Amino acid sequence: xxxxxxPLAHYLTLSAVxxxxxxxxxxxxxxxxVVFMSIEIMLNAVNISLIAFDxxxxxxxxxxxxxxxxxxxxxxxxxxxxxxIAVHRNKPTVNLDEFNLLKW
Amino acid sequence: xxxxxxxxxxxxxxxLALGVIFNTSPVGSAMCLIGMMLGLSGIFVLLQAHFIAxxxxxxxxxxxxxxxxxxxxxxxxxxxxGADWVSRDKNLFISILTGVLAVGILYKLVDITFMAKLDxxxxxxxxxxxxxxxxxxxxxxxxxxxxxxxxxLLAAMIGAVVLxxxxxx
Numbered sequence: 001x002x003x004x005x006x007p008l009a010h011y012l013t014l015s016a017v018x019x020x021x022x023x024x025x026x027x028x029x030x031x032x033x034v035v036f037m038s039i040e041i042m043l044n045a046v047n048i049s050l051i052a053f054d055x056x057x058x059x060x061x062x063x064x065x066x067x068x069x070x071x072x073x074x075x076x077x078x079x080x081x082x083x084x085i086a087v088h089r090n091k092p093t094v095n096l097d098e099f100n101l102l103k104w
Numbered sequence: 105x106x107x108x109x110x111x112x113x114x115x116x117x118x119x120l121a122l123g124v125i126f127n128t129s130p131v132g133s134a135m136c137l138i139g140m141m142l143g144l145s146g147i148f149v150l151l152q153a154h155f156i157a158x159x160x161x162x163x164x165x166x167x168x169x170x171x172x173x174x175x176x177x178x179x180x181x182x183x184x185x186g187a188d189w190v191s192r193d194k195n196l197f198i199s200i201l202t203g204v205l206a207v208g209i210l211y212k213l214v215d216i217t218f219m220a221k222l223d224x225x226x227x228x229x230x231x232x233x234x235x236x237x238x239x240x241x242x243x244x245x246x247x248x249x250x251x252x253x254x255x256x257l258l259a260a261m262i263g264a265v266v267l268x269x270x271x272x273x
Binding site: 005006010011012014017018021022024025028029031033034036037038040041044047048051052054055058060061063064066067068070071072073074075076077078079081082083084085086088089094 | 106107110114117118121122124125127130133134137140141144147148150151152153155156159160163164167168171172175176178179181217228229232233237238241242246249253256257259260261263264265267268270
């Protein structure tokens with residue numbers, strides 16, 4: 001049973017499971033840092049899908065896309081954490097529910 | 105044999121991802137996330153995408169997580185007390201509606217995916233996922249996105265410096 005290569009569906013399932021975990025983290029946790037980490041989990045889950053299809057179809061495009069995803073993730077994290085530090089200077093909390101100025 | 109490697113790594117990744125969102129201390133979450141990144145790079149090696157696997161370790165487990173740790177240290181975050189997991193009863197109806205709709209869409213997507221017949225080549229060439237192959241595609245077909253990515257990184261760098269300054273002058 002445990003012989004042969006891994007089917008594509010297994011990789012896609014792993015990717016979907018990790019993506020859902022990331023969504024749950026974003027929706028349920030209120031700590032800014034943990035929400036950010038959950039976004040990273042989602043980006044990584046998408047990378048698995050891209051590379052699994054790449055491997056399945058013998059292409060290079062998915063690897064380029066996941067490379068770009070990593071670039072965007074790096075940019076997003078550096079700017080996002082800078083924003084968190086700047087906000088924390090004005091209001092010393094990391095609880096997202098306390099930043100409700102733009103809510104209606 | 106590959107399955108024998110895949111299942112433990114996949115299980116580890118899922119367990120650590122759950123650890124990220126269930127941990128009460130941000131440092132614990134970050135540690136779990138580092139472990140998950142390393143596991144995912146193992147998955148990428150299994151998929152023969154060696155270049156991306158190395159990038160995963162260098163960029164995610166190295167650079168991004170160090171940045172997270174620095175911010176956790178700067179903000180001096182301790183264990184979060186109590187009110188971290190919130191359910192908002194006000195939004196209950198909309199939540200259930202969106203959930204049902206999302207499940208419907210996912211079901212349809214899975215249905216279509218199983219109907220699709222993607223033709224897979226019988227065997228991957230040895231050059232799949234090497235730095236040479238990915239680099240060649242990156243500098244020929246995708247040279248414009250590559251340059252735009254450099255602009256994006258420059259903008260992010262300047263933005264981070266400006267945002268983190270105590271006072272704009």
